[in-house]
Amino acid sequence: MKEITKETYINWYKDMLFWRKFEDKLAAVYIQQKVRGFLHLYNGQEAVLAGALHAMDLTKDKMITAYRNHVQPIGMGVDPRRVMAELYGKETGTSHGMGGSMHIFSKEHRFYGGHGIVGGQIPLGAGIAFGDKYKGNDAVTLTCFGDGAARQGSLHETFNMAMLWKLPVVFVVENNGYAMGTSVKRTANHEDIWKLGLGYDMPSKPVDGMNPVKVAEAMYEAIEHARKDGPYFLEVKTYRYRGHSMSDAQHYRTKDEVAEYKKIDPITQVLDVIKKEKYATDDEIKAWDKAVKDKVAECEKFAEESPYPDKQALYDMVYEQEDYPFVKHKL
Numbered sequence: 001m002k003e004i005t006k007e008t009y010i011n012w013y014k015d016m017l018f019w020r021k022f023e024d025k026l027a028a029v030y031i032q033q034k035v036r037g038f039l040h041l042y043n044g045q046e047a048v049l050a051g052a053l054h055a056m057d058l059t060k061d062k063m064i065t066a067y068r069n070h071v072q073p074i075g076m077g078v079d080p081r082r083v084m085a086e087l088y089g090k091e092t093g094t095s096h097g098m099g100g101s102m103h104i105f106s107k108e109h110r111f112y113g114g115h116g117i118v119g120g121q122i123p124l125g126a127g128i129a130f131g132d133k134y135k136g137n138d139a140v141t142l143t144c145f146g147d148g149a150a151r152q153g154s155l156h157e158t159f160n161m162a163m164l165w166k167l168p169v170v171f172v173v174e175n176n177g178y179a180m181g182t183s184v185k186r187t188a189n190h191e192d193i194w195k196l197g198l199g200y201d202m203p204s205k206p207v208d209g210m211n212p213v214k215v216a217e218a219m220y221e222a223i224e225h226a227r228k229d230g231p232y233f234l235e236v237k238t239y240r241y242r243g244h245s246m247s248d249a250q251h252y253r254t255k256d257e258v259a260e261y262k263k264i265d266p267i268t269q270v271l272d273v274i275k276k277e278k279y280a281t282d283d284e285i286k287a288w289d290k291a292v293k294d295k296v297a298e299c300e301k302f303a304e305e306s307p308y309p310d311k312q313a314l315y316d317m318v319y320e321q322e323d324y325p326f327v328k329h330k331l
C-alpha cells in the first residue's frame with residue numbers, strides 16, 4: 001500500500017472536513033427547500049471513504065453505493081460544484097439535474113451511483129466486476145451498502161455467484177448501526193455481519209470504520225486479494241451522526257449515544273495526529289478550514305446561479321419506441 005505519510009493525514013483532514021461541511025451546507029439549503037426530495041447525509045462515516053480511496057487504484061478501480069452518495073463521487077474526482085448542482089436539480093449537475101440526491105453518477109470517474117433500492121447495487125457491483133473480468137481489465141469494484149441492505153436476499157445470490165466466478169469485487173457493508181430506525185441488534189440473531197461471507201468461503205472481516213488508517217489497511221488487503229483471487233467482504237463499523245434522512249426524528253437512539261461516537265470522530269482523530277506530530281501550525285490549520293469554507297461557498301454559488309434544465313429535456317429523457325407492441329385492453 002502507498003505509505004501513510006504526513007501528506008496523507010493532511011489530505012485526509014482537508015477532504016473529510018470538506019465532505020462534512022459540504023453536507024452541512026446541503027442540510028441547510030434543504031431546510032430552505034432549495035434541495036428537495038430525499039436527503040441522506042454521510043456525516044460521521046467519512047473515514048470509510050477516506051481509507052478506501054487511499055487503498056484504491058484511482059486510475060482504474062470502481063465504486064458503487066446506495067443513496068448516501070454525495071461525497072464518494074467527489075472523492076473519485078467529480079467536480080463538487082456539479083454534485084451540488086445536481087442536488088439543486090440544475091442543468092449543470094452530474095445528470096443535468098434529472099437524478100437528484102440519490103443518483104449521483106459519473107462513468108468518467110468510475111462512480112456507478114447512487115441507488116435508491118436498498119441492496120439493489122449489490123448485484124450491480126458484481127455485474128460490473130463480471131464485465132471487468134470478462135474483458136480482462138485489471139479493475140476492482142468496491143460495492144458498498146448498509147447494514148439494512150445486508151439483510152436482502154440479493155446479497156446471498158450475489159455472494160454465491162461472485163465466489164463461483166471469482167469476480168474482482170470487494171463487498172463493503174458500512175454498518176452504521178441502523179437501517180432507518182431499526183438497529184442491527186433487532187434484525188438478526190447476531191451482530192457480526194462480516195460472518196455472512198463465511199458461508200461462501202469468502203475472506204471476510206470486521207474493521208474499525210472511524211479510523212481511516214484501519215480502513216485503508218483492511219481495504220488494501222481486500223482490494224489486492226480481489227484483483228488476483230476474487231471476492232472479499234469487509235464489515236466496516238461506523239456511525240452516522242444525522243438522522244436517516246432529513247425527516248427523521250431519531251426516537252430510536254439517545255443523544256448520549258451520538259455524543260459517544262463524536263468522541264472518536266474521524267476528522268478529530270486525524271487532526272489529533274496532525275497536531276501531535278506537529279505536521280502543521282495552528283495558523284496553517286486555520287487556513288485549511290477557511291479554504292474548505294470558501295470551497296463549499298463556491299459550490300453553493302455555482303448551484304444557485306446555474307439554470308434549471310430546459311422544460312423540453314423532460315421529454316428527451318423519456319423512453320419511447322414508436323412500434324412498441326401495446327396489447328389492447330379489453331373490457
Ligand SMILES: Cc1ncc(C[n+]2csc(CCOP(=O)(O)OP(=O)(O)O)c2C)c(N)n1
Pocket residue numbers: 066068116117118119145146147148149150176178179180244
Ligand atoms: C427494497 C427497499 N426496501 C425498503 C426501502 C426503504 N428504505 C430506504 S433506506 C432503508 C434503510 C437502509 O438501511 P441501511 O442499508 O443500513 O443503509 P443506511 O441508510 O444506514 O446507510 C430502507 C428500509 C428501499 N428504499 N428499498
Ligand SMILES: [Mg+2]
Pocket residue numbers: 146147148174175176177178179180
Ligand atoms: Mg445502516
